[in-house]
Amino acid sequence: MAGSRLERFGTVFSRVRDLMRTRVIKPHEKPIWYDVYMAFPPKRDPLYVKRHTRACTNEQETVPEIFYAEDEVRAFIVKYAELQSQSELTDSALFEETAKALLKEGIILRRRGLLPVEESRDPVFDLKLKDMLAEQHSVDTQTAQT
Incomplete structure (x- = not known):
């Protein structure tokens, strides 16, 4: 019950002002900011705005499961x-x-320290440019000789 109206109705300024009018707060006990607020009030009063939720949607936000x-x-x-x-x-x-x-069940285990399975590679990928050029040159010279 306490605090149920705390931010919903009125502002801090209006509450302090009303407490001063009813002499609950004496003039020498007023807050330092009160005179500044009186001299320079905001252009629009701050309002408590309640988030609107549709009554027809009762969707719960799902929290993703976290596995460590x-x-x-x-x-x-x-x-x-x-x-x-x-x-x-x-x-x-x-x-x-x-x-x-x-x-x-969807839990994937892996053994510590084992290397992953190495995929077989095509030997063409292991050739170097110099080797390829040398092989091409030797093929060209053989075809020229014949």
Whole structure:
């Protein structure tokens, strides 16, 4: 209840002015800014404007889920313990099954320290310009000789 009308009705100036009229605030206790505000009032009074929301839309703002590295580790440990109690696999097989189960749930694990799989490249990309020119020159000289 306290503060329910705090910013909605009237301004600080109007409240202080009314308190001075009713002699709750004595003239020697008035705030320093009161005389300046009286001499230079704003061109328009500040108003409390309530944000309008449509009654027909009750849409809640969705907060995106945030996953940290700790969450992935925690999910792995929980799933590992769950699978360990259900089956009698070796540690490496249990690790792989846990990774597959988490992958189905959308959590992608990667092993620390392993290099990513290297894609096979076309040997043409590894050639250098000098090598290409030398090969072209040798082909040209062979065709000229024949």
